[in-house]
Amino acid sequence: MTAQEGAIDVLVxxxxxxxxxxxxxxxxxxxADSYHIDSxxxxxxxxxxxxxxxGLAALGLRTHHLxxxxxxxxxxxxxxxxxxxxxxxxxxPQPAGTKRAVNLVGPDGRRLSLYDTSRAHPDDRFPEExxxxxxxxxxxxxxxxxxxxSHALPVLIETGVPLSTDLHDWDGENPYHEPFALAADVVFLSAAALTDPEHTMRRIAERGRAEAVVATAGAEGAYLLADGELTRxxxxxxxxPVVDSNGAGDAFAAAFLYGRLTGEPPLRCALYGAVAGAYACTVPATRAGAIDRDELLEQADRTRP
Structure with missing residues (x-):
């Protein structure tokens, strides 16, 4: 499938x-000198x-990846x-090769990621056309x-198409993340490195153009800032059973965006995200799986107070 064949719901x-x-x-x-990995x-x-x-495609959205x-x-x-x-x-084409990482996953599903930074270059760019x-x-x-x-942001803003981004474990200070935070209409990030999530979230909204800011907090849920109100x-x-947290944040983002693109209010979008993130924690990291639309809606209706 190519973009020319039809409209795209979400370009990633x-x-x-x-x-x-x-x-x-x-x-x-x-x-230790060595470990035996029976799995x-x-x-x-x-x-x-x-x-x-x-995650977006599994929810029925027409998705294209660049x-x-x-x-x-x-x-x-x-x-x-x-x-x-x-x-x-x-x-x-990427002459340096495809990005790769090693994920060490513990028995409780937590992970440690080792990223190979040799397969990218600061001057890598997408052609503007x-x-x-x-x-x-x-x-x-x-x-x-x-x-x-990062180089694409000015062109993307100029197109006027709504943007989202995920800052992952941003500490609220690293300057690399800031242009993404300020350019996006929806901002996702992890609360893991934040001493005061609300302060960082409000700072993003006040300085940028975000209509919604979401900070995920693992087993503690998430924080949603929308219309000036912070909601837990x-x-x-x-x-x-939880087997792996890998991909939970990505699943949350995909389901939240599904809700947004289908006209749901921010709280409903966040509920979708929480359901999809929980589902992702039950999928072993050795396979790529995502919740489908029917299961998402069923679980969200069952979970809703």
């Missing part, structure tokens, strides 16, 4: 790559942009994932904070 920029998953006995992992060590396609695109990919086995895995899930992909063409076909654009998305969103009980 960046964040394509592969993860190698290693289940370890504990985190932090004590030093196996597996490499699969799926980084933040891939997981957001996967990023740089290498002509390498990792790139082939990413292309195959999109092909198998019916997600449009515009893959531009490609950006404008894909943006013109879309209703919404989700921008990951990977390179070369309770965590949703997972429908099965």
């Amino acid at each position: 920029l960046g964040g394509a790559g592969v993860d190698t998953i290693v289940y370890v006995p504990e985190l932090p992992l004590p030093y 196996g060590i597996r490499t699969r396609a799926g980084q933040t942009g891939d997981f957001v695109a996967l 990023d740089l990919l290498g002509d390498d086995p990792e790139g082939d895995l990413v292309r195959a994932l999109h092909r198998e899930r019916g997600i449009g992909l515009t893959a531009l 490609t950006l404008r063409r894909l943006a013109a076909a879309g209703r919404h654009i989700h921008v990951t904070i990977t390179q070369p998305c 969103i309770p965590a949703v009980a997972p429908p099965a």
